[in-house]
Amino acid sequence: xxxxxxxxxxxxxxxxxxxxxxxxxxxxxxxxxxxxxxxxxxxxxxxxxxxxxxxxxxxxxxxxxxxxxxxxxxxxxxxxxxxxxxxxxxxxxxxxxxxxxxxxxxxxxxxxxxxxxxxxxxxxxxxxxxxxxxxxxxxxxxxxxxxxxxxxxxxxxxxxxxxxxxxxxxxxxxxxxxxxxxxxxxxxxxxxxxxxxxxxxxxxxxxxxxxxxxxxxxxxxxxxxxxxxxxxxxxxxxxxxxxxxxxxxxxxxxxxxxxxxxxxxxxxxxxxxxxxxxxxxxxxxxxxxxxxxxxxxxxxxxxxxxxxxxxxxxxxxxxxxxxxxxxxxxxxxxxxxxxxxxxxxxxxxxxxxxxxxxxxxxxxxxxxxxxxxxxxxxxxxxxxxxxxxxxxxxxxxxxxxxxxxxxxxxxxxxxxxxxxxxxxxxxxxxxxxxxxxxxxxxxxxxxxxxxxxxxxxxxxxxxxxxxxxxxxxxxxxxxxxxxxxxxxxxxxxxxxxxxxxxxxxxxxxxxxxxxxxxxxxxxxxxxxxxxxxxxxxxxxxxxxxxxxxxxxxxxxxxxxxxxxxxxxxxxxxxxxxxxxxxxxxxxxxxxxxxxxxxxxxxxxxxxxxxxxxxxx
Numbered sequence: 001x002x003x004x005x006x007x008x009x010x011x012x013x014x015x016x017x018x019x020x021x022x023x024x025x026x027x028x029x030x031x032x033x034x035x036x037x038x039x040x041x042x043x044x045x046x047x048x049x050x051x052x053x054x055x056x057x058x059x060x061x062x063x064x065x066x067x068x069x070x071x072x073x074x075x076x077x078x079x080x081x082x083x084x085x086x087x088x089x090x091x092x093x094x095x096x097x098x099x100x101x102x103x104x105x106x107x108x109x110x111x112x113x114x115x116x117x118x119x120x121x122x123x124x125x126x127x128x129x130x131x132x133x134x135x136x137x138x139x140x141x142x143x144x145x146x147x148x149x150x151x152x153x154x155x156x157x158x159x160x161x162x163x164x165x166x167x168x169x170x171x172x173x174x175x176x177x178x179x180x181x182x183x184x185x186x187x188x189x190x191x192x193x194x195x196x197x198x199x200x201x202x203x204x205x206x207x208x209x210x211x212x213x214x215x216x217x218x219x220x221x222x223x224x225x226x227x228x229x230x231x232x233x234x235x236x237x238x239x240x241x242x243x244x245x246x247x248x249x250x251x252x253x254x255x256x257x258x259x260x261x262x263x264x265x266x267x268x269x270x271x272x273x274x275x276x277x278x279x280x281x282x283x284x285x286x287x288x289x290x291x292x293x294x295x296x297x298x299x300x301x302x303x304x305x306x307x308x309x310x311x312x313x314x315x316x317x318x319x320x321x322x323x324x325x326x327x328x329x330x331x332x333x334x335x336x337x338x339x340x341x342x343x344x345x346x347x348x349x350x351x352x353x354x355x356x357x358x359x360x361x362x363x364x365x366x367x368x369x370x371x372x373x374x375x376x377x378x379x380x381x382x383x384x385x386x387x388x389x390x391x392x393x394x395x396x397x398x399x400x401x402x403x404x405x406x407x408x409x410x411x412x413x414x415x416x417x418x419x420x421x422x423x424x425x426x427x428x429x430x431x432x433x434x435x436x437x438x439x440x441x442x443x444x445x446x447x448x449x450x451x452x453x454x455x456x457x458x459x460x461x462x463x464x465x466x467x468x469x470x471x472x473x474x475x476x477x478x479x480x481x482x483x484x485x486x487x488x489x490x491x492x493x494x495x496x497x498x499x500x501x502x503x504x505x506x507x508x509x510x511x512x513x514x515x516x517x518x519x520x521x522x523x524x525x526x527x528x529x530x531x532x533x534x535x536x537x538x539x540x541x542x543x544x545x546x547x548x549x550x551x552x553x554x555x556x557x558x559x560x561x562x563x564x565x566x567x568x569x570x571x572x573x574x575x576x577x578x579x580x581x582x583x584x585x586x587x588x589x590x591x592x593x594x595x596x597x598x599x600x601x602x603x604x605x606x607x608x609x610x611x612x613x614x615x616x
Contacts, residue, residue, distance in 0.1 A: 332371030370394030518547025
């Protein structure tokens with residue numbers, strides 16, 4: 001506590017010293033800037049730029065006078081052109097003097113300016129005399145006398161330039177010395193402040209070391225807590241996976257046998273009991289699915305696939321699924337699609353279907369009269385193309401308070417002990433999380449006793465891969481037509497599930513052979529001729545994934561047999577592992593006839609489509 005108290009008191013002192021250093025640096029920069037400007041002026045007005053042009057003009061003036069004397073008085077004078085060249089050189093020196101940056105100060109002297117003008121006047125007179133034909137020698141002699149008399153003033157021009165250069169140099173040197181002295185004072189002050197700051201930093205470092213030791217100890221405690229949390233999270237995932245498997249395995253038998261029982265001759269009382277049991281089993285299954293989905297979303301284990309999807313077929317499958325359910329409730333369910341028939345997109349059909357199933361199921365559940373409409377279209381906004389799916393119902397609707405809490409976990413629109421509609425309030429929260437995981441969102445508009453409109457907007461990415469046959473592109477769960485009788489190999493270790501699958505496949509007209517584990521299934525496939533394999537994952541001796549990898553390693557054609565995984569393990573990790581092992585499709589237990597039939601048709605259609613490529 002004492003160290004912390006001292007640190008808090010010392011902070012303002014360090015801040016004040018730092019502020020003083022900053023101000024000193026600003027002042028130092030100001031002086032350095034002034035010095036830089038002075039140096040720039042010195043460069044622009046350097047001594048040689050003042051003295052050199054004046055000296056050169058004086059020398060060239062004397063040369064011209066000498067050349068003019070020879071031209072006028074010599075018996076063998078040079079040509080007029082040579083004298084004209086010398087005259088041009090003289091005029092160029094005058095221009096050089098006038099244009100030199102440093103000569104501006106020199107020309108401010110009236111006597112110097114008059115001398116330069118006099119030189120120019122001499123040069124112009126000589127030019128006119130030389131231009132006469134023949135050259136006017138008499139005029140040139142008079143001009144020579146005047147120029148010889150001006151020679152003393154010409155020499156004074158150079159002396160004036162020397163004197164001015166000396167004064168400039170002295171002035172600039174004095175200014176630089178004064179600025180240098182100021183910079184030295186500021187630098188000394190900065191050094192003193194830096195010494196004080198350095199001492200303060202050393203003192204502060206000791207305090208910080210003690211604080212870091214305490215922080216390190218705290219971090220070690222937090223790391224230990226995090227490891228414990230990670231272990232707990234792993235334990236939770238393992239618990240969910242085991243519970244999913246343990247619950248779904250008997251569930252598969254219960255729901256399957258109830259489904260088969262419902263299709264046998266029953267008296268009204270028996271039919272009603274089977275119907276109630278079936279509803280209860282489906283409710284428990286949906287609750288288990290929601291809990292597992294929520295856990296996967298929280299842990300970030302939901303992956304998104306990028307498969308080819310024919311949108312119109314996808315939507316027609318949704319329509320075919322919900323029209324019977326709506327009819328059971330005396331409602332209409334209608335699909336109004338503006339999607340092009342030939343539009344193929346890239347996306348995760350399973351997640352899209354899960355979102356729509358939740359929204360449409362809720363719409364039907366909360367609608368007592370009227371109907372539900374699924375609108376589908378594509379829109380473009382902000383240079384992005386979107387798939388817009390709108391679920392509109394004429395149900396009970398919601399008020400503003402309910403809308404504000406709608407997507408919260410476990411929220412119930414119809415809450416209370418006497419609520420009419422069942423559910424745990426996870427479906428909408430899962431749907432919103434999935435939509436955002438896909439890069440989109442869900443919005444809702446509703447009016448109490450009028451109805452609700454849920455709008456799902458997802459990014460639309462066109463399929464750029466090779467064209468696929470329409471039958472091979474249907475997502476799992478959509479029908480592809482009735483299948484002919486197939487020879488099917490089933491690997492399943494649970495006796496109740498074997499009995500259920502045996503009756504189901506027999507009723508569907510297929511011939512099934514059953515094995516208790518993966519090793520027996522592998523041997524049976526090698527020795528027999530099967531068109532499809534239904535493979536459980538968790539089995540003794542050899543599990544389903546190991547058996548699948550072994551089958552894929554067999555010679556053709558055994559290696560190409562379609563394999564459908566039937567498993568109670570529904571976590572995304574299990575799906576990914578099954579796909580990596582070579583499984584063609586994945587069905588989570590409990591297995592229902594309406595799920596199994598279209599998936600079987602789908603994988604058989606895919607296998608048929610691939611046969612020509614394999615044969616070639």
